Amino acid sequence: MTQSVITSAFEQLKAQEAAGGQRILIDQFVFANIPGLNVDATPPDTEVLPPDTQIVHRQDVDRAGMVNENTVAYSITLPESTGDFTFNWMGLVSSATNTLCMVVYLHPQEKIKTANGKQGNTLVYSEVMEYAGASASTGITTPVSTWQIDFTARLHGMDEATRKAALDIYGPGLFFDDAFRLTASGTGQASFAPGIAYLRGLRVELDAAGTLTYPTGVVQTVYLDAALTGTLTGENKATFTLTSQKTADYTDSLGQAHYVEPVATISASGDITDIRKTRQPLSDRLDGEFLTQAGNLKEIADKGVSAQSDARTHLGLGSSATCDTGTTKGTVAAGDDARITGAMQKDQNGADIPDKQKFIENVGLTETVKQAAGAVQKTGDTMTGKLTLPQTSAFGVNTDNALGGSSIAIGDNDTGIKQNADGVLDFYANGQLVARIQPGTLFVINAVQAGDGKKLALSSNNNSALGxxxxxxxxxxxxxxxxxxxxxxxxxxxxxxxxxxxxxxxxxxxxxPGNYGNFDARYVQNVQRGAPVSPGKIDEYGPAEAPAGCVLTNARHDPTTKYGVFTTYRPLQIYINGWRTIAG
Structure with a gap:
């Protein structure tokens, strides 16, 4: 729950203003973010304004209202164009004396600004002060009502609907007559004419001619940059600037949309070329272009004989529509005139033409009829020759074709075959490229699978360093x-x-290997000597070599003889899946 207090400084201000017969003016909200603030504690009445380093926003009071004679309320709306900041302290201030009158502790509040595609928020706060004679002391007598509601989104929506309606009528960019037309007026100087233009449906009006100063000796293009600007509670209107900076339509840091349209190019020598898209206002274009009910076709008569003849032709009346009836030249046929009795009857639908072949020749349809005899019927037919389409064509078999180019869609508008380059044939499934055939090569984009049960796949994740x-x-x-x-x-x-x-x-x-068990049974893991064997004494010329697979491990001279030697040898043993003695 928020905690608030009326400060002792306000009590002093109230007494001071009352003594001087002045009304108390509280006209500003201050927002601050104070580290370590105990928001659950009640602020002391001796509270003072935080240092500037902790103050994150100041804004004038939007509305003040009376609840009753002893209670007044001050309200503020933080619009979506304000931010970004966080605050946990809010105060009411009399800016004339910089007196802090009331303090509120808040749990941290986020104020987000609409910018760069991010939707901001709108916050509304009211502080209520209750003390004896509050309404009389402040001069606030207007009752508190629904003025705290933020209509920003509704108003923006109305502006946008109006802009889009004009966009449908005038197109993306249109200048009436000479509006914003640049005319050279001196070296590096040009004037631009007053008038009305529509940029993306935004009506931009210049009441009086303006002047433009531009750098010389460079080729440049001048653009009209317009935006609908205004304040939360004020009037919105179209503002504009002339710039040589080429840019697409954009949204500025305040969230306001800007529409940019070229109006002229200026050569290095200073020659100005008008590149505006122009048109006369609708009222001027309609004047004299239509028949009036009161005129009873007088407008056609006023344009002379040629206009009258054209009108009869357009209406299918012919040149004799105004002639008298009779049988002589220059009259309209009537009665049993041969011009009527020899005429074709419409209910015969051509059956009363005596020589139909001659009629076809006379109207120049001979070749057309001959070609029609061999035409392919749209209800179905069998062709004996080939069908060639000399231009790019897209076919759909039992479906529309969404693949475009030279392609055939089969059953599904984005599934089929498409020729994407010389010698390149691509296969698509649901709009995704799945395979490609080029001379000597078949590419499959994901995996190649074989088998309809347990499948064998050949695939690539497309993320290796090499092919x-x-x-x-x-x-x-x-x-x-x-x-x-x-x-x-x-x-x-x-x-x-x-x-x-x-x-x-x-x-x-x-x-x-992932498992060395199989390897361990196949290579030497250890070596040792077997049990010792003593063959006896070897004389001077006796054999001194150990048997195959054995090594001599000991030799000792017999002290009782001059040449005798006692020897000992041991067999060598290796461990391959168990101990074994080397054979030789």
Whole structure:
């Protein structure tokens, strides 16, 4: 719950103003963000304004109203064009003396500004002060009502609806007559004429001629930059500037849309070329362009014989429509005149033409009839010749075609085949490119799958550093069949059937098994010596070599003889899935 207090400084101000017969004027809200503020505590009545480093926003009071004779309210609307900041302290201030009159502690509040496509917020706050004679002391007598409601969104919507309606009528950019037309008036000087223009439906009006100063010696284009500007509670109106900065339509930092349209180019020598899109106002264009009810076709008669003849022709009356009836030249046929009795009857639909072939020749339809005899019927037909379309065409089989270009959509408007370049044929499914055929190459964008149950897939995630090749080849000699995997730099591994029918598997790098158990049973894990064997004393010329698979481990001279030596040897043992003695 927010905590508030009327300050002792206000009590002093109230007494001072009452003594001087003056009314109390409280006219400003101050917002601050105070670190470590205990928002649940009641502010002391000795509270003072925070330092400027903590004040995040100041704004004048929007409305003041009377609740009753002892209670007045002050209200403010923070519009969507204000922000961004956070505050937890709000105060009412009499700006004339910079007196803090009332303080409110708040839980942190976020004020967000509408900008760069981000929708802001609108906040409305009211502070109520209650003390004896509040209405009389402040001179506030207007009752509090619904003036706290923010109509910003509704008003903006009305402005936008009006702009779009004008956009439908006048198009994206239109200048009436000479409006904003630039005319050179001196070196580096030009004047632009008054008038009315519509930019994206926004009506821009210049009441009096203006002047433009521009740099000389450069080629430049002058643009009209217009926007609908105004305040939250004030009148909105179109404002504009002339600029040489080329830019697309944009939204400024205040959230106001700007519409930009070129009006002229200026050459390096100062020659001005008008590039406005112009038109006369509608009232001027309609004047004299239409018949009036009161005129009874007098406007046509006033334009002379030629206009009258044209009018009869357009109405299908012919040149004799105003002639008398009779049988002589220059009269209208009537009665049993041969010009009527020999005429074709409309209810015969051409059946009363005596020589139909001659009629076809006379009206120049002979070739048309001949070609129609061999035409393909739209209800269905069989062609004996080829059908060639010399231009880009898109077909749909039982559907419309959304692929465009030279394509055939089948069953679904974005599924089918499309020729995208010379020698390039693309296949689409639901608008997604899935495969491409080029001379000598078939590309599949995602995975190639084989099988309708357990599938075998060949795919690419499209994120490797190099491309890869999986290739089957042979040289007809010592390498008849090779299945090889490599990348753009070199081969990785291959499986090869040799000329003798055996299989050879090779890799350019290291093979790292996921489980060493199978390997452990196939290589030497340890070596040891077996039990010692002493064959006896060896004389001077006796054998001194240990048996196969054994090593000599000891030799000792017999002190009782001159040459005798006692020896000891041990067999060598290795551990390959168990201990075994080396055979030799």
């Amino acid at each position: 890869a090749n999986f290739n089957l080849w042979g040289n007809g000699g010592d390498r008849p069949t090779v299945i090889e995997l490599g990348d753009d730099e070199s081969w990785h591994l291959y499986s090869q059937r040799n000329a003798d029918g055996s299989i050879q598997f090779c890799t350019v790098g290291q093979v790292v």
